[in-house]
Amino acid sequence: MNGFFKDIHGKPLFLVGLQAHNSSTGTDMLDKAIAAVQLYGGNTLEAPIYWYAIEPEKDRYDMALVKDAIDRTRAAGLHLILLWFGTSKNGHPNYAPEYVKLDPRTYRLARSVDGAPLPALTPHCAATLERDALAFERVMAFLKEYDGATGTVVAVQVENEMGIGYTDRDYSSLARADYEKPLPSELWDVQLEDCGEVTGENTWRGHFGRHAHEAFCAWYHARYIGAIAERGHRVYSYPALITNVMIGENRHEEPGKCYNAGAPVGRVLDIWKKGAPALDLLCPDIYNREASVYSRICSRYARPDNALFVPESPCTGEPNAMNAFRAVAHYDAIGLCGFGAESALDEDGNLTDAAYPMAVTMRTLSAVAPLIVKYRGTGRIHAFLQEEFAANQYLKLEHYHVVATFLRGSNPPPPCLGSRINLHLPENKKHLEARGRGLLIQVGEDEFYLAGAGLCVDFYRRPDPQDPNPWQQLSTRQNDQLNFLSVEEGHFEGDQWVVDFIRNGDESNFGLYVHGGQVVRLRMNPNRGFFLDD
Secondary structure, eight states, X not given: OOSOEEOTTSOEEOEEEEEOOTXXXXXXXXXXXXXXXXXXXXXXXXXXXXXXXXXXXTTBOOOHHHHHHHHXXXXXXXXXXXXXXXXXXXXXOTTSOHHHHTOTTTSOEEEOTTSOEEEEEOTTOHHHHHHHHHHHHHHHHHHHHHHTTTOOEEEEEEEESOSBSSSXXXXXXXXXXXXXXXXXXXXXXXXXXXXXXXXXXXXXXXXHGGGHHHHHHHHHHHHHHHHHHHHHHHHOOSSEEEEEEEOSOSTTOOBTTTBOBTSOOXXXXXXXXXXXXXXXXXXXXXXXXXXXXXXXXXXXHOBTTBOOEEOOOBSSSHHHHHHHHHHHHHHOOOEEEEEOGGGGBOTTSOBOTTTHHHHHHHHHXXXXXXXXXXXXXXXXXXXXXXXXXXXXXXXEOSSEEEEEEESTXXXXXXXXXXXXXXXXXXXXXXXXXXXXXXXXXXXXXXXXEEEEESEEEEEEEOOOTTOSOHXXXXXXXXXXXXXXXXXXXXXXXXXXXXXXXXXXXGGTTTOEEEOTTEEEEEEEOOOGGGGSOO
16 A cells, blocks of 8 residues: 555545554443544544454354444544454464463464463464454454445554564474475565675575574564455455554664564565565554654655554654654655543543643644645655754745744744734643644645644745846845735635635734644745836
8 A cells, every 4th residue: 555545435544543542442431532532633543352352252253342443433423443453462462362372282372492482372373373364354244244335444453563572583393394494485585684694595594694583583474464464355355454563663673672573673574565465554653752763763664665654653742743743744654643542631531731742733634634645745745843952944945935933942932923812821821832843735836834833934935046136035025925815724624725714914924823733824926026127
């Protein structure tokens, strides 16, 4: 899947929302999660469904949990991503049915190098794969029957953060036998970095050297999930099938130590793409705060064969509130969700102070979703991000110099005349204290949409490179956004822009302000004749 998720009619969707806590499905906590999504301005709920609840006894299936999640989400007017907690939840078999847990001779556990059993079902066991895939097929058949006409469920996540902890690969007898087999031909052209010396032999060690065990583990996990996804898509082709990733860009980046061995981390994405072609997306769970690390992760998953979707990230705090814009503007993300929806609300059902920054970011992204869908990949979506110590940010466009001034930490504080509220009043203090962030989307040569929080943007028309007297243009205020046709606050209803408030006079002459997730449309005067000599 190179582009966006789609609704049942084929219309592209930019998904933004929250994920419920692990045990919320089937309880009143799911209603709290839905309420949080709505307060965040999101359009998507992610909710887990549990293998043990769907198949409480071998070959007896109960879809009440799935039906309940669909009904609640549909009633709220949201999209739903179901998370299939089957063989793996963070690599552990917590959600497997009791008949699986009680029969380790049939449904085999992975083992460490010393032979001790690990809390993970091995992907080398055909019996486990068959039962997991069979249950997943039943889920997909139910979705087709119950939701096929509506399409509330737009995606299903196959497993959760698949892989094995506390080891670099499985050392069970099943795995050892597979490791001795020749390297699969599908991987002959796959190269990994930093493998050390390789012999070129048709073995895991001969081809992948230093990373032989991780490559081996990744291949069999990919084949396992890929087989489940293939069988699911045969039953019902509409929902996208994705899997999420315990990312590898952590600390010293060693499998089993820093992340689950076999996971589709950046190092082995090519192996996963070969092993699980039925999966539509490999999706990183990004909890990293640092801009440099966040960017590195995004750059690995935003590939021509894998659009960037972030299914888990913090739902509170400023770092992710900033990084979400980074993902959309710099890496063409097609959506993102925050984890722990219920934790974003206080006991009265209101957003917590910690939730506010991310809620504003999600409201902003939802507000301009039609533009993100239309202009993704065109280079017309730009991010303003108040990095540490920054007072402003410059953006150079073909015909304009664009300067964003961040409200937080401005010295002296800006007059805020461009806003239609008094930002200096106590009740509006949070707008001045917000970490400046936003998106500027250019929809025409002289037309822009600005959305975000905590910033003020000024436009200056750049002189023609052939103009022998550029100072005449640069020295007049007729050169900045005073030379506009209109400044509008508004919102989108579907793809249609609706004007809520027309800015003029004091509300437009001193910069283009946005706060609290506002969207402003600016139409500059395309007439260049003002700068010609009379």
